[in-house]
Amino acid sequence: MLPATAATRLLAVLALLGACTSAVAFMLDPKGTGATVYALVAAVFVVTIVAAPLARRVRPLRIWLVQTLAGLALLFSLFSQAVPLRIGPLRYSDITYFLGYVFLLIWLVLLNQRIASGGHGRRLLDGAAATIGVTLALWSAVLAPMADGAALPPALVWSVYPTMDVLLVSLCLHLWLRMGRQVPAVSWLLATLVLLLCLDLVNSITGILAPPGEWPQVMGLYQFFFLGLVMATTHPSLIRLTQVRAATSEGGRSGLRGALTLLTTVPVVLAVALPKTGDTDVIVRTVLVSLMLAATFTRLSISLRALARTEADSRLRATQDPLTGLLNRAALRDALTDLTGEPRDEAPSTAVIFLDFDNFKHVNDTWGHDAGDTLLRTVARRLVGRLEGAQVIARYGGDEFVIAAPVEDLADALLLAERLRRCFDEPVAVVTDRVHTVTPSIGVTVTGPLRSRSTDELMTEADAAMYEAKQQGRGRIVAFDAELADRHRLQARVGDRLAEAITADAFDLRLQPVMGGPGYGTVVGWEALARWHDPELGDVPPSVFVPLAEQFGLIGALGESMLRRACEERARLGGALGQSDLAIFVNVSPDQLLQPNFAQVVQATRDAAGLPRDSLWVEITESLIVDEGHAGLATLDSLRAVGVRVCIDDFGTGYASLSTLLRLPVDCVKLDRSLVAPLGVDPATPGRLRAVIDMVHSLDIPHVIAEGVETQAQAQALLDLGCPMAQGWWFGRPSAPEDLLTATSPRAPG
CATH class of the missing domain: 1.20.1070 (Rhopdopsin 7-helix transmembrane proteins)
Known part of the structure; x- marks a missing residue:
């Protein structure tokens, strides 16, 4: 055939x-x-x-x-x-x-x-x-x-x-x-x-x-x-x-x-x-x-x-966000330019309000991206329905929205921002029989009748205020003021000098003691902290340069430098004090955990300094590893496999849960200072702390450290609650390694 x-x-x-x-x-x-x-x-x-x-x-x-x-x-x-x-x-x-x-x-x-x-x-x-x-x-x-x-x-x-x-x-x-x-x-x-x-x-x-x-x-x-x-x-x-x-x-x-x-x-x-x-x-x-x-x-x-019709559709697509029907980012800039350049007798100022919804990623991860889209469309409808007098309503991108409207002054703008926040007091239906409560972090800036600032400057100010609101907590409203402007300018200047400072190894290492033993009388180790004094900028706080280093992709180089110096100083202190079992705690950023060879780099740095296997502890924030699929979880397993201990830092800030602790490969939990600060003020605080400490121990996590201890009363309360270790200004501020050589009777944790 x-x-x-x-x-x-x-x-x-x-x-x-x-x-x-x-x-x-x-x-x-x-x-x-x-x-x-x-x-x-x-x-x-x-x-x-x-x-x-x-x-x-x-x-x-x-x-x-x-x-x-x-x-x-x-x-x-x-x-x-x-x-x-x-x-x-x-x-x-x-x-x-x-x-x-x-x-x-x-x-x-x-x-x-x-x-x-x-x-x-x-x-x-x-x-x-x-x-x-x-x-x-x-x-x-x-x-x-x-x-x-x-x-x-x-x-x-x-x-x-x-x-x-x-x-x-x-x-x-x-x-x-x-x-x-x-x-x-x-x-x-x-x-x-x-x-x-x-x-x-x-x-x-x-x-x-x-x-x-x-x-x-x-x-x-x-x-x-x-x-x-x-x-x-x-x-x-x-x-x-x-x-x-x-x-x-x-x-x-x-x-x-x-x-x-x-x-x-x-x-x-x-x-x-x-x-x-x-x-x-x-x-x-x-x-x-x-x-x-x-x-x-x-x-x-x-x-x-x-x-x-095609031209009309093209204009619409060029200026309209396809998901919500609001103005898009490109159209927002043009509309904002027109609004701020329009002379008005009534409401002569213009408010620019930047909204970002807290924990929006949770909606996508829990119910899927269709639920996230439903939430964004509902947000857009509420904004349009509740703010009919607003001149400009736009979706800036993702879960970010911008409103611009004529106002009398900053106080009037803050009232408008409060109306925006209250738009979302009622939960949003995201899927059938499921509702979700959304809280917006809101940044506000106002330009006066003289219109002294450009559209880009106004957007930058509103964005900076929104970011500050997120740092302060959920559902906050922050106005861009002189203090925030100074901080924003500082961040810009820091960003310009950061790479040069890391290359020149201009950062100083400071060590803060971690105390244990009877009456917290024994130094069991130190937490390594980076400090930076710039000849032009003066003392730059870590809250400024660490986020910028992460943003610019420099945190890996900075982290490796501080890890190396921390291990070297720990070895020098251990030799001078005749103790080899002291701990050194080093903070690790999310970007470092995502590096494919990070565990090998940490092991090589520890071994090069001659430290024992279990003397190096890495600290990670609980917000970093909440997601089950986070790629850094495999790195944590690799670190523990080579003898590096893992500690959750800032535990209790609202991200982790019992299920999180059950699945995480950790050896230690550091209680956030926000849990310790109410001791002696809020009668319910000891009970809450005892419950947390007992929960951690019940999960076979052997070490608990309370951070932010600033008074003797707080230290005594923690001792009474059975917290084995503590850290804070009451025991000593971060100091140069040379200043710690006078410490006596050190002993390792556990």
């Missing part, structure tokens, strides 16, 4: 040989055997045209049944050639052949309607204009000179076919331009219809100039029209003809416009240039030109309306 491809090629070759043989036979003997051979081969072709699509189970049937009717009409036309019956001047074969054209036309109209998402009316108008143009050209050049002769009725019959062909080619061309190379069957169909147009043009001219049947050479070539339809309908890609939806490329549109221009302008030129033969000729040309102008004008009007 032949492979499928080889069999297909063989059938194609046989079909081509059949077409050539039958065409030649008809040309040599158009009334005898040649005509019979021609009719039989053509009948086989037509049966194939009808059966092949149905055999491939093409869908939808309502479209392909029309193509089947076209094939059956052509088949009936072939068998009715020998029937002498007529209707007036027309034979039955002419009528059925014409019906085949009509069904082909309907089939192509349905195909165009099926694959295109819009513009079907424009395609029909294009086809109508092209058809009218060809009809006008045929009338002016061929039929009009014969208007007074007896040959007019057959001439009219012959001229109908080229007119129909132009419409067929136009519709098929639309298909081809949209489908491209996706469906080669369309290319075969287009080539076949172009061949048919050429044959019908030649045949209409010869049919007028000579008696019927005088040109068998032309009639014989129609066999290749049937062959082309066979190639189109048997191609495997045919089944995708009604499944693929594609847009016209710009190149295809340009080519189509050029072809339509020729088909509409050239006939008009001919109609004007060729001499008129009488009143009938003038009337026919006038009607055809009027119809063409009407089709062209209608097509132009539709195109202009579509262009106007």
Whole structure:
């Protein structure tokens, strides 16, 4: 058995040989055997045209049944050639052949309607204009000179076919331009219809100039029209003809416009240039030109309306956030520029309010991004509904929104910000039967009547105030003031000098003691802290340079430098004090944990300093590892595997939970100073601390350290609660390593 491809090629070759043989036979003997051979081969072709699509189970049937009717009409036309019956001047074969054209036309109209998402009316108008143009050209050049002769009725019959062909080619061309190379069957169909147009043009001219049947050479070539339809309908890609939806490329549109221009302008030129033969000729040309102008004008009007809609949509997409319908970031800047530059007698100042929703990531992680989108759309609706007087409401990006509105002064702006915050007192439904309470952190800045600051400066100020609100806690409102401005300027200056300072190793190491033993009388280790004194900036607090180092991607270099120096100083202190089991606690940033070789770097640094395996402790903030899928969890396992102990810092700030502690590979928990500070003030604090300490011990986490101990009363309360270790200013401020060499009686934790 032949492979499928080889069999297909063989059938194609046989079909081509059949077409050539039958065409030649008809040309040599158009009334005898040649005509019979021609009719039989053509009948086989037509049966194939009808059966092949149905055999491939093409869908939808309502479209392909029309193509089947076209094939059956052509088949009936072939068998009715020998029937002498007529209707007036027309034979039955002419009528059925014409019906085949009509069904082909309907089939192509349905195909165009099926694959295109819009513009079907424009395609029909294009086809109508092209058809009218060809009809006008045929009338002016061929039929009009014969208007007074007896040959007019057959001439009219012959001229109908080229007119129909132009419409067929136009519709098929639309298909081809949209489908491209996706469906080669369309290319075969287009080539076949172009061949048919050429044959019908030649045949209409010869049919007028000579008696019927005088040109068998032309009639014989129609066999290749049937062959082309066979190639189109048997191609495997045919089944995708009604499944693929594609847009016209710009190149295809340009080519189509050029072809339509020729088909509409050239006939008009001919109609004007060729001499008129009488009143009938003038009337026919006038009607055809009027119809063409009407089709062209209608097509132009539709195109202009579509262009106007497209431009409006483009402007909308360029200025509107697609999710919420609010202004986007680009439009916000323009609107804010207009608002701040507009002189006003009432409410002369302008407030810019920056909102960011706390813990929005939790919504996406818990219920999915669709729930997050629902939340953002609800936020947008509430802002629009509650703040009707606001001039500008925009989504800045993510869960960030910006409102700008005329206000009297800063106090008026803060009242507006409070109204914004209260918009979200009511929980938001994010999924079915699920609601979520959102709290916005809000930053406010105000520009006065003199408009002394640019739009970018206002946005930067509002953003800085919002960030400060987040640092202070959830649901806060912070106004950009002189203090915040100084801090913001300091951050900018720090950012400019930070990289140079890290490269120059300009940071100092300070060590704060961690106390244990009876009465917290023994130094069990130290926490390593980075300090920076800049010649120009003075003392720069860690709360300023650490976030900037993380933002600029410098925290890795800074962290490695401080880790190395901490290990070296710990080794020096241990040697000087005669103790090798003292602990050194080193803070680690989230970016460091995400480095693929971080555990190996820590191990190598510890070993290079000559420290024992369990003397190095790394501290991580609880907010870093709340997410179960956090990539840093694997790094923590690797650190513990090489003997480095892991400690959760700032425990109790609101992120971690019992389930978090259950799954984390940790050896120690450091209680945040916010849990310790109320001791002696809030009677409920000892009970809460005891519960936390007991919970940690019940989870087999051996070490607990209380941070922020500043008074003797706090230290005694912690001793009474059974907290084994403590740290804070009461025991000593961060000091240079040289200042610690006087410490005595050190002992390791646990």
